[in-house]
Amino acid sequence: MYETNYHRPSTVEEAVALLSANPDAKPLAGGQTLIPTMKQRLAAPSDLVDLRHIEALRGIKLEGRRIIIGAATTHAEVAGSEALQSACPGLASLAAHIGDPHVRHMGTLGGSVANNDPAADYPSAMLALDATIHTSTRDIKADDYFTGLFETALDEGEIIVAVSFEAPEKAAYAKFANPASLYAMAGVFVARHGAGVRVAVTGAGSDGVFRQGDMEAALSANWSPAALDSVTVSADDLMDDLHASAAYRASLIKTMAKRAVAAA
Amino acid sequence: MAKVELTVNGRKVAREVEGRMLLAHFLREELELTGTHIGCDTSQCGACVVHVDGKAVKSCTMLAAQASGTEVTTIEGLSTGADLHPVQRAFNTHHGLQCGFCTTGMIMASVDIINRYGGALDEATVRAELEGNICRCTGYHNIVKAVLDANAEMHGQTQAAE
Structure with a gap:
């Protein structure tokens, strides 16, 4: 792995400023894809902006029938959420079967959706649930968000804050x-x-x-x-x-x- | 460089390290805790599993800087004094290892599984939960027996204490 500078912002604004100031910086969520990729020298970001300590990116909320999941919520937290097990058990079950337990303790929903690996699980859920991807600048419908292999509608320096969708029948x-x-x-x-x-x-x-x-x-x-x-x-x-x-x-x-x- | 301050096996440590240093390398090279093994180095084998704030993670897939501010437990911190942890003892009793390379990661993963399931474990669950730990001696049968036995003992102890 090439050397990199680690940053730990505590707000979305701070994270966006760090990413804008360093054109070769990358956001780091759970790191379960990015760190292995860096170890193989297939990615060499000058700076890593750790998103896991931003309060606004955490947690699972139910507002009426609308489910809102913070981008830094781990797969283990989605799988173990009583609110989701009741409102959308299909998504909790999906999260419970991503990778292995150690990966699920680190990997995040936002990281998976931002990476858009063609074999990742979450993108299919976002598309089928007609979810909205809430970013640091705008709201994007899932239909407009996933644009190709590892490609999304996200701009440089734009980070996912949360996703939301109506609880399905x-x-x-x-x-x-x-x-x-x-x-x-x-x-x-x-x-x-x-x-x-x-x-x-x-x-x-x-x-x-x-x-x-x-x-x-x-x-x-x-x-x-x-x-x-x-x-x-x-x-x-x-x-x-x-x-x-x-x-x-x-x-x-x-x-x-x-x-x-x-x-x- | 990144300033890393964390608690490892109950001991506070602070180091100035490169931003790219992995937690596994930090434990082995900075703290000389070589019980944490690096097997595949591609995030698949689980030999490097440690607990960060009580959760099993692959220390070869986490930066030391990411672990700053956390409490880390490695195989060296599992038991205090001369007595082995019940999971260590069960691996010994059931011969749950051959070459031993995967064993520290297996044991750390097994403690995490037993903690999360609170006693309600069966063979199928143990096998599914050990998905992230690979034993190339193919010793899984005895590993699964050891986890179930340790689970029964730890669950029994909990009941006895109540």
Whole structure:
């Protein structure tokens, strides 16, 4: 790892100022992706701005039916939150199965959403739950936020403060994890709000997380695993690598979607 | 350089170190606490697991500077005096190790699991919770037995004390 300067701001303003003052600085959340990447010298930020000590980025709140989760909330905190286990158990369960216990004690929701790894779990939940990403400067709908592989709508120096969404009537996540990396080879999050159903897929798309419109239509008409029998998942635009062929991933998407609906 | 002040195994320490120094290197090289092992160095094997403010983390995937202000417990701080911690004793009793390289991380992870589940542990849960710790001697059967046994003993002790 190349040398770097560590900073520990206590407010969002201070963090943004540090990032703006140092063009090669990077925000550091749980560090479970960034630190391994720096160790391999694939990233060499001049400065690291630790976001874990900013009070405004912490905590899980319920305002009516609206759930607000601070960006620096760890996977273990999301998994263990009684409020979430009651209002959106699908998201708590998703967090409980990210990586391993040690990673979950450090890794954060905001870090995962900012990194937008094409095999990460949280992006599918944000997209399916129609979440809003609240940043240091604006609010971004999840549909406009995830723009490609490791790409998001975030500008330089803009940091995620929180995410929020309406508690769904039904929601669940099912993934087929790569047994070595534990990242999703296909993960599907399904969510139902009233008549609207959203289905988002991670781990499989060659351009990152995406919504599966045919499944959304089928489940809007009939919320049951059997409703997905008639849906054909195309292998076009799916990742094809040594872990799984595009056709296998297409098959996994359908199986995971059925499991998610059954679990919701 | 970063000023790092933290409590390790109950002892306050302060050092001026490079911003890039990992907690694992800080423990091993600055404090000479070499019980914390570095196995894969790619955040996968769990040999470097220590407790930071009571939670198991991979010390090769955390900067020493990030740990400033925290309380860290390493394998050296698990028991005081001549008596082994119940988890250490159970690993010994059940021969839960072969070469021993992964053992300190396994034990720190196991203590964390037992603390979090408060006694309600079964074999499937232990196996799932040990996901982040790799034993290349493939000694998992005896490790799982040791964790369950230590859990029963620690849970029993808690009940006896009440």
